Amino acid sequence: MLSSEWPARIFLADEHPIFLAGLKACLAEQPDIQVVGEVNSSAQLVQLVETAAPHVAVVGESFNGVSVAEGLLSALPAHRVILVAEEADALRAHRLLAMGARGYVLKQSPGSVVLKAIRAVLRGGSFFDAIEAPRTPSRNGRGPVLTQREQEVLRLIALGFSIREAAERIGITTKSAETYKARASSKLSIDSRQKIVQYAITRGWFQ
Template sequence: MGTAKTRIRVALIDDHPIFRSGVRGLLGETAGIEVVGEASDGRHALDLVHRTRPDVVVMDITMTGLSGLAVARALREAGSAAHIIFLTVNEDLAFVDEALSAGAQGYVLKRSAGTSLLEAIEAVVSGGRYIDAEMRAPPAPASRTEAGPPVPQPGEEGGLTAREREVLRLIALGLTMKEVSLAISISVASVDTYKIRGCKKLGLRSRASIVRYALGQGWLETENKRLSSDRPPSLV
C-alpha cells in the first residue's frame, strides 16, 4: 500500500483511548501508512486536521462535543481535501446515508476494523467509496486474515486459556512484554510462552494480526466500555 514517497497520512479521531491505541497499532504496522495525529473529540479534530492536513481522517460518529457527522460537514465547508472514513459501532443503514451525505467516502464497523479498515483507506485514497461488507451483504464464510486463519467471529476464541487471552489482549493494546509481565505479575518468559501458545492456537504470526484478532473479538471495545461506563454518550 504505497511507497516511502507516497505514504498515506492518516488522522485518527476517537474518544475511546484503548480502541484508538489498537487502531494506531494496526496502522503503524502497515507499510505506506503514517498516523500523523490523534484527537479524542470532535472539536480537537478540526484543529488536528487543519494542522496536519492528512490524506485520510478515520473518525468515530458518536463522540463528546461535536459528533463525527458535524466534524465531517465542517471539514467539507472549510474545503478540506481529506478523505473521511467513519469507524463506528452504528449498524443502522440510516447512518450510512447520513455519513455519505455529510461528505464521508468510507463507512467501517469497529468489529470488522481489523480486516476492513486498510481496504477502506486504500479505496478512498484511490477515489472510490467503501462501505463495510456487513452493511451490504452477509459476510462470506471463508473470509481469511492475512495470516491465513478464518476471520474470528465475536466469542470464538480458538480454545485460548484465560491467561493466553489476557496476554494477547494486552499485547494488542500496545504493551511491551515487560509491561505485560508487570501488569499481570508473571515473568517475561511466561508472557512469551503464553503469547507463543496463543498465537499458535489462532494461527497469528505478527503483532498486526494480534491487533486484528483483538479488534474482531471486541476485546478493545469491551475495555473501552469498562473505562467509560459512567460517561453518557453524546447524541449524533
Template sequence: MNMPVRILLVDDHPLVRDGLKARLQVVEHLHVVGEAGHGAEALELASRVQADLALVDISMPDMNGIELTRRLRESSPDLHVLILSMYDNAEYVSSALKAGARGYLLKDAPASEVLRAIETVAEGGSYFCQSAVAAMAEAPAENTPLTDREREILIFIVKGESNKRIAQQLNISVRTVETHRMSLRRKLGVITSAGLVHYALKQGWIDSASNPG
C-alpha cells in the same frame, strides 16, 4: 499500494485509538499524523497536519461523526473520510454518505479489512462493509429529483461505462464525471452500482436487457 498515507484518528476513546495505531503502525506506508478525542479538536488538527484520510467515529460528545465529516469536507476538501462505527443501520450509513464520507466500516472488522478500506479510500475509491451495504439495500429509496446531466451520467454508469468513456461521450472532464457520481450517491442514498441499476430500472430509464450485471 505503497504511497504514504497520512491518517488522522478521531475517536473519543483513547483505547480505541491505541488499538487502531497498533494495527496501522505495522504497515510501512501508513502514518498516523494526529489523534483527536472530539470533533472540535479534529477540525483544528486537520487544518495543521495535512492528513490524507480521517478515520472518524460516529458517537462523540461534542459533535457526532456525521456533522464532523460534513465540516471536514468543507474545510479540507482533499481529506477523505472513512467512518469507523459500532452501528450499521441505514440512517447512519446514508447520512455519512450524504455528508461526504468515502467509506463505512464497523469497529469489529478484522485488521485486514480495515487496511483494505483505508487503502481503497486513500486511492480515491469507496469502501462500505457488507453490513452497511445490506442496511442501505433494505432502506426505502429516496424520491430526490436528478438534473438532466445526472440522469445522463447515471444511465452511462449502469451500462458499465468508465468515467473516462463517459467524459468523452459528453465532452466534459473526468473530474466532472466523478463529481456527478458523488452527487448521485448522496442524493439517492445509494452505495453500490447495483443500487444505481435498481434506481434506474425503477424510474424506467433503462430496461433489464441493457443492464450489464
C-alpha cells in the same frame, strides 16, 4: 495510494484510547502508511484534522454519545473522512455519504477491514462496511435497465473517478463516457454525484 505521496498520511480520532492504540498498532505494520496525528477528544477536532492535513482521517462517528460526523463533514468538505460507527445503520450511513463521507466502518470489525477502507479511499473510491443495501421498489418489481457501459461509467464515478479517468479505465473517449453517464442519469432520474453514490450502494457496488 497516490504514488507521488508516500507514505499515506492518516489521522485517527476516537473517544476510546484502547481502540485508537489497537488501530495505530495495526497501521504501524504498513510501510506505506504513517499516522500523523491522533486524538480521543472531540475538542478542536476539526482544527486538529485540518492542521494535520492527512490524506485520510479515520474518525469515530460520535464522542460521549454526541455525533461529530455532520460537523466534521460540513467544516472540511474537501477532506477524505472514514467514519467509525458503533453499530450498522444503513439510513444514517446513506445520509453521511450524501454529506461527503468516503467510508463507513463498524468498530467491531477487524483492523484489516479498516485498512481495506483506507486503501479504497486512497485510491479515490469509497468503502462501506456491513451495510445492507436497501431495495428500491418499482411498479414492475424491476428498476431501470442500464447497459453494461452505463453501469461501468456510473460505478467508476461512484467510486470517485472523474469522467476522464473513468473513460481511460474503460478504454473509451471522454465524450462517450459523458454520454453514458447522461443516459444512465436520465434513466435513473439522478442529477448529482451524491445520488449516483447512493444508487451504487443500493446495487452493492461497494461490496
